[in-house]
Each structure stands twice: as structure tokens, then as C-alpha cells.
Amino acid sequence: MSMKKHYQRPLDFKTGRIDMNHGAGGRASAQLISELFAPAFDNPFLRQGNDGAQLPAPPAGHALVMATDAHVISPLFFPGGDIGCLSVHGTVNDVAMLGAVPLYLSASFIIEEGFALADLRRIVESMAAAAREAGVPIVTGDTKVVEQGKGDGVFISTTGVGALPPGRQIGGALARAGDVVLVSGSIGDHGVAVLSQRESLAFETAIESDTAALHTLVAALLAAVPEGSVRTLRDPTRGGLATTLNEIAAQSGVGVLLDEAAIPMKPQVAAACELLGLDALYIANEGKLIAIVAPEVAEAALAALRAHPLGRDAACIGVVQADEHQFVQMKTALGGMRVVDWLAGEPLPRIC
Amino acid sequence: MKYVDEFRDAALARNLAAKIAAEVQPQRRYHFMEFCGGHTHAIARYGLAELLPASVRMIHGPGCPVCVLPIGRIDQAIHLALERGAIVCTYGDTLRVPASGGLSMMKAKARGADIRMVYSAADALKVARANPVREVVFFAIGFETTTPPTALVLRQAKAEGLKNFSVLCCHVLTPAAITHILQGPGVGPAGDVPLDGFIGPAHVSIVIGYAPYVPFALGYQKPVVISGFEPLDVMQSILMLVRQVNEGRAEVENEFTRAVSADGNRAAQAVMDEVFEHREVFEWRGLGEVPDSALRIRPAYAEFDAEVRFGLCYQGVPDHKQCACGEILRGRKVPTDCKLFGTVCTPENPMGSCMVSSEGACAAHYAYGRFRDIPVVAA
Numbered sequence: 001m002s003m004k005k006h007y008q009r010p011l012d013f014k015t016g017r018i019d020m021n022h023g024a025g026g027r028a029s030a031q032l033i034s035e036l037f038a039p040a041f042d043n044p045f046l047r048q049g050n051d052g053a054q055l056p057a058p059p060a061g062h063a064l065v066m067a068t069d070a071h072v073i074s075p076l077f078f079p080g081g082d083i084g085c086l087s088v089h090g091t092v093n094d095v096a097m098l099g100a101v102p103l104y105l106s107a108s109f110i111i112e113e114g115f116a117l118a119d120l121r122r123i124v125e126s127m128a129a130a131a132r133e134a135g136v137p138i139v140t141g142d143t144k145v146v147e148q149g150k151g152d153g154v155f156i157s158t159t160g161v162g163a164l165p166p167g168r169q170i171g172g173a174l175a176r177a178g179d180v181v182l183v184s185g186s187i188g189d190h191g192v193a194v195l196s197q198r199e200s201l202a203f204e205t206a207i208e209s210d211t212a213a214l215h216t217l218v219a220a221l222l223a224a225v226p227e228g229s230v231r232t233l234r235d236p237t238r239g240g241l242a243t244t245l246n247e248i249a250a251q252s253g254v255g256v257l258l259d260e261a262a263i264p265m266k267p268q269v270a271a272a273c274e275l276l277g278l279d280a281l282y283i284a285n286e287g288k289l290i291a292i293v294a295p296e297v298a299e300a301a302l303a304a305l306r307a308h309p310l311g312r313d314a315a316c317i318g319v320v321q322a323d324e325h326q327f328v329q330m331k332t333a334l335g336g337m338r339v340v341d342w343l344a345g346e347p348l349p350r351i352c
Numbered sequence: 353m354k355y356v357d358e359f360r361d362a363a364l365a366r367n368l369a370a371k372i373a374a375e376v377q378p379q380r381r382y383h384f385m386e387f388c389g390g391h392t393h394a395i396a397r398y399g400l401a402e403l404l405p406a407s408v409r410m411i412h413g414p415g416c417p418v419c420v421l422p423i424g425r426i427d428q429a430i431h432l433a434l435e436r437g438a439i440v441c442t443y444g445d446t447l448r449v450p451a452s453g454g455l456s457m458m459k460a461k462a463r464g465a466d467i468r469m470v471y472s473a474a475d476a477l478k479v480a481r482a483n484p485v486r487e488v489v490f491f492a493i494g495f496e497t498t499t500p501p502t503a504l505v506l507r508q509a510k511a512e513g514l515k516n517f518s519v520l521c522c523h524v525l526t527p528a529a530i531t532h533i534l535q536g537p538g539v540g541p542a543g544d545v546p547l548d549g550f551i552g553p554a555h556v557s558i559v560i561g562y563a564p565y566v567p568f569a570l571g572y573q574k575p576v577v578i579s580g581f582e583p584l585d586v587m588q589s590i591l592m593l594v595r596q597v598n599e600g601r602a603e604v605e606n607e608f609t610r611a612v613s614a615d616g617n618r619a620a621q622a623v624m625d626e627v628f629e630h631r632e633v634f635e636w637r638g639l640g641e642v643p644d645s646a647l648r649i650r651p652a653y654a655e656f657d658a659e660v661r662f663g664l665c666y667q668g669v670p671d672h673k674q675c676a677c678g679e680i681l682r683g684r685k686v687p688t689d690c691k692l693f694g695t696v697c698t699p700e701n702p703m704g705s706c707m708v709s710s711e712g713a714c715a716a717h718y719a720y721g722r723f724r725d726i727p728v729v730a731a
Contacts, residue, residue: 261362274356279397327723334365334583336399338720344699 023145080208112151210287224304255323359582389416389711412713561616
């Protein structure tokens with residue numbers, strides 16, 4: 001992969017653009033890797049320079065956990081983040097939500113011909129910083145270029161591998177009646193931050209995406225309560241809190257009863273949703289988790305979440321209940337009751 | 353949220369609920385239709401039915417512009433995009449409305465139609481300016497609320513001399529629809545559909561004022577209370593209706609005084625008058641053909657009228673035979689009376705108008721209220 005640099009003009013990160021050569025697997029591809037990806041993500045595994053990375057096995061008794069996520073977002077840059085850090089956080093979180101310790105990531109890029117190298121560098125550096133901050137190296141990757149009009153700037157897929165300590169069982173099917181539902185902070189921040197930047201919709205808001213790697217928050221939570229008392233962890237991304245709770249209810253064969261007044265939400269998020277006719281319960285989050293825990297540890301779990309910087313606004317928002325229909329219901333702030341249903345299709349603004 | 357949270361206060365809601373409960377007469381039942389989908393949505397979303405006495409029944413009327421859009425009109429929009437190569441711009445929640453042949457605008461988009469979601473009529477105009485060699489059609493739907501912005505873009509397009517912009521006008525009118533319901537079968541003193549009063553439209557009334565409702569409040573002896581969309585607005589309006597019924601009055605009262613006047617927005621009405629005229633008849637999904645209930649573009653703006661420009665002929669398409677939307681919209685049935693509800697007809701796969709938008713009676717009941725009755729398993 002090493003190149004005689006003086007024989008080749010370096011990449012123009014000011015005005016240069018991705019062209020089909022960068023994905024052809026030849027010299028231009030190698031240059032993109034050696035001048036952008038390799039130095040940004042640098043680590044011993046990546047330096048092996050092979051088609052795959054050779055990794056140490058997890059400690060004896062640990063199980064391997066793997067998660068993969070494709071990231072497609074418009075716009076690519078939004079208040080509080082970009083597709084780069086999002087692609088690291090999303091996959092780290094998917095691994096962490098099983099109670100595993102995230103160890104390694106892979107990354108694959110599909111870049112559209114004509115994409116500005118300056119933007120690609122910004123994304124890659126953001127990704128590298130997120131991976132470093134999380135302590136989860138990107139150990140292997142791939143780059144493809146598609147013709148103009150056949151992509152949307154850049155798509156990034158990441159896969160994460162983690163190690164699950166012996167005996168730990170956390171999953172969507174393990175919630176049971178009587179358990180308590182916790183959320184680690186205010187909902188809807190990411191979705192509203194992204195909406196505010198959409199070309200057709202641009203509105204001003206102080207809301208930033210909450211995108212963050214949650215594995216240290218999960219570690220703090222698990223350390224504070226006895227093994228087995230955290231039944232389910234899930235990050236409510238697409239489809240938001242509502243859809244995630246419906247998934248858990250269906251997996252576990254239980255119902256959920258939420259208390260609307262207890263669900264943390266920033267006033268700006270509530271206002272933006274009001275304006276657009278959207279329901280914040282269905283808006284995406286990228287730095288929040290839902291924890292379903294045994295009732296006897298609810299207090300300790302909440303305290304552990306609140307003691308961590310990413311869980312300061314954690315709240316107890318409801319309980320799991322026996323319900324053959326697996327309804328997620330909510331006591332409204334006005335004292336009424338309603339179902340909080342699955343998201344039907346994409347959330348679309350109402351007309352009036 | 354200033355000016356919003358004040359209208360969602362739980363203590364005030366309990367207080368209003370207690371007042372309603374105290375004032376309903378024990379021997380009486382009260383049937384009120386909320387015309388607007390916005391009210392239906394608020395009632396469902398905030399669980400207001402739980403706060404009302406059992407003797408007060410809310411009937412969800414036809415006031416959701418997406419729900420009442422007939423299949424034939426969506427077909428026209430899809431035809432323009434798929435067969436005539438036009439860019440069709442539309443409001444978001446129109447995308448899911450079922451059309452003929454298993455299509456919807458969203459499904460047509462997946463088949464290559466250039467259909468773009470816009471947040472305003474002005475955005476459609478921007479698309480036209482940015483694509484001078486393409487025909488751009490704005491699929492204009494909605495009640496009097498969304499009509500003035502459509503009128504303004506038509507005026508703007510004419511002023512600019514835009515050659516590639518037109519509007520497929522499907523704007524409908526509120527008072528005509530309410531009159532149609534009151535004249536429908538089974539309504540009235542001898543009929544099987546008791547209707548004791550109406551919660552009147554909020555946003556529509558900002559434009560047209562509350563005066564247009566006076567003739568039928570008097571003529572049909574049905575009280576109307578113009579109401580805001582916040583939950584306390586709705587509760588207060590129900591209390592006002594209960595009082596009118598108890599006192600034997602049938603007047604138009606205005607709960608939404610912070611936004612609605614008797615005459616409405618004169619400037620908005622003027623631009624609507626300049627650009628639009630009444631259609632003799634227009635098909636409403638679920639209600640059939642309703643006389644004098646919609647608008648078309650005046651001849652002076654014919655070059656911007658998509659129906660004229662593309663020589664479109666309207667072809668009505670019947671709803672599913674077992675669909676009970678028409679009777680649900682008239683208050684003769686509730687969603688769970690329909691054989692299709694929750695089985696064949698769901699929000700993911702709506703068959704009838706009431707299941708289409710979140711403001712529709714069936715969709716609202718499916719999404720928010722079905723825990724009360726039938727064990728529907730979510731898709």
C-alpha cells in the first residue's frame with residue numbers, strides 16, 4: 001500500500017472530488033486509502049494491510065456479539081454530528097445493548113462520483129474521532145464508488161464485534177410483567193436536529209443531535225445492579241421510543257404502560273414536533289437507551305444512569321404489564337389513556 | 353411552549369371534566385360531531401374520551417382533507433407523474449392515500465414517478481422555477497385552511513409568467529359538507545342518527561370566520577361551537593355544547609376567540625375569490641358527490657389549471673364494497689362496526705378513507721383507542 005509519494009500528486013482535499021477511479025481498486029483507490037482512511041483510523045490491526053483483520057479471541061467463556069448497521073442520512077452534516085460519528089455510535093450501541101463490550105468495528109463506504117474530498121475527509125475524521133473516543137478501533141474496511149445519481153453522497157455501513165461476559169443475558173424477549181421502564185434522557189433530539197437542516201424545511205433550533213456511544217453508560221448501569229436484573233436494553237433509533245417499546249412488547253409477549261408526564265422531552269423538540277404535526281414518541285434518537293429492569297433495582301438503576309454524563313436526565317417512564325394484546329399504552333398528561341402504536345410507514349407531516 | 357402548555361393543563365382538564373359531568377342531565381344522551389380531523393386527533397391523542405361522561409358520545413366527522421380525497425383525484429395526480437412525465441408536488445400525508453390498481457403516490461414514486469413532498473404551496477413554485485424544462489404540478493388539497501396559499505402561488509405564477517407550473521385543484525369547502533351531513537339519510541328528529549351539535553373547525557374558521565355556520569345552526573337547530581385544537585379547547589367546547597343543548601339553544605358560539613372572528617381573514621378570502629370559483633359538484637371519499645362543496649380555478653387562470661392544461665377528465669372510482677366509511681363519517685356507524693376494520697383495513701394497508709390519515713376516524717381509533725374494544729394484533 002506504500003506509495004512513492006513524489007511520483008504522485010497528493011489528493012486535493014480543498015477542491016478535489018471523488019471520481020470512478022477512486023473505487024476501481026487501482027492506484028487511485030490505494031491513494032485514497034493511504035492518504036485518508038489509513039492515517040485517520042490508524043491502529044495495529046488496520047496496519048496489517050490485509051483484506052481482513054486478524055484479531056485476538058475474546059477471553060475464555062465470553063460469547064461473541066456482532067451487529068451491523070447501514071447509515072443513510074440526509075443531510076450528511078447536522079447540528080451535533082454527521083454521518084461519520086453516527087455510523088460509529090450506532091453500531092457501538094447495537095453491540096452494547098446486548099450487554100457486550102464493543103471491541104472492533106469494520107466500515108464500508110459507498111461514495112457517489114463527484115462527492116467533495118473535503119466533505120469525505122470531514123466525515124472520515126469525525127468517524128475516526130468517534131472510534132478513538134469510544135475506544136473501539138476500525139480494523140478493516142472497504143470503499144466503492146458509484147456513478148453520479150446512483151448514490152446520495154455517501155452511505156456508510158459499519159459492523160461491530162463485542163464480547164459478552166459469561167452468564168449475561170440481556171435481550172428484547174426478557175421483559176416481564178412488573179418490570180420498570182427507564183429512558184436515559186430526553187427523546188427526539190436527533191430527529192429534530194436532522195429535520196431542522198433539511199433543505200425544504202430549514203428552521204432554526206438550538207437542538208443538537210444526541211448522537212453518542214452508550215457503552216460506558218451501559219457499563220455503569222450493569223455495574224450498579226445485580227446480574228440478571230437488567231432484562232432489556234435498546235437504543236430507540238428509527239421509529240423512536242414508541243416503535244422500540246412495541247418491538248420489546250411483541251418480543252417479550254407483554255404490554256407496557258407509559259406515563260406521558262414522566263417522559264423527558266426538551267421544549268424545543270416538543271415545539272418543533274407541534275409545528276410539523278409529528279409525534280416526538282416516533283422521532284429518532286441516537287444517544288439514548290431504554291432499560292427495562294427488575295422493579296427492586298429500579299431506583300439503583302436510575303441513580304446509576306443519572307450519575308453518568310450521558311444519563312443525567314434519565315427517568316422512569318412506565319411499567320411492563322401482562323397483556324395478551326401486547327399493547328403499549330400511555331396515561332396521557334391530561335389523565336386519559338391511549339395506545340402508543342407501531343409507526344405506520346414513515347412519519348409524515350400533517351397538512352393542517 | 354408558551355400559548356400551548358396553558359391549553360394542556362391536567363388540573364384544568366379535570367376541572368372541565370367535572371363541570372361537564374355535573375351539567376349533563378341524567379336522562380339525556382349527547383351526540384356531538386367534531387367535524388375536523390384535528391379535533392379527532394386531539395381527542396384520541398390526549399385520551400379525552402376517558403375524561404367524558406358515558407352519556408357524551410363524540411362522532412368523528414369528515415373533516416380530514418386527506419381522508420375525503422377520492423381515489424379518482426389521486427389517480428389523476430399519479431397519471432400526471434407516471435404517464436405525462438410531470439413533477440408532482442404534494443403535501444406529505446397525501447403520499448399514502450390508496451389509489452386505483454394498488455397504487456398510492458408513494459408506490460407510484462417507487463415505480464419511477466417524480467413525486468416530491470413539499471411543506472408549502474410556495475415550495476412547489478420553487479420546484480417549478482428550478483426545473484424550467486419540466487412540467488411541475490402542485491396537487492392542491494385541503495379545506496379553506498390551505499386554500500389561500502394555493503391562491504397566492506397561482507397569482508405569483510401568473511405574475512412571473514411561469515410556463516411550466518400548474519395546480520391540480522382539489523380544495524373542498526367545510527360548510528357545504530356539514531350541510532350535506534345534516535341533509536343525509538337518517539339524520540334529524542325522526543332519523544336514527546342523533547346529532548345534537550357540532551364542534552366547529554378551528555383553522556378553517558380563522559380564514560372564513562364563524563358567520564358562515566350561522567345559517568345551518570339556525571336552519572337545522574344544531575348548536576355549533578368553534579373550537580381550537582388543544583385538548584382544553586375541545587373540553588371547553590364540549591361543555592359549551594352541553595349547556596346549549598340543556599338550555600334548548602342552537603347558536604354559533606366561538607370558543608377559539610384567540611384566533612377566530614365573525615368575518616375571518618378578509619384578505620385571504622379576497623385572494624381565494626380572485627383565483628377560485630365553486631364547483632357545482634365534487635366527489636368526497638366516503639360521502640359521494642356533494643353539491644357546491646369544492647373549488648376550481650377560474651378561467652382567468654386557466655393556463656395554470658392542470659385539469660385544463662393536461663385535458664384531464666374526472667373518473668370516479670368506487671371504494672371497497674364492504675367499506676363503511678360513508679356511514680362512519682355520518683355518525684351512523686363506529687369504526688368497529690366495519691367488517692374491514694383492523695383486519696383487511698389497517699393504517700399500513702388502508703382500504704377506506706377513514707383509515708388513511710392519522711386524523712381519520714378509523715385510523716385514530718386504531719392507533720390510539722383500540723385497547724378499549726377489540727384485540728387487534730399490530731402488523
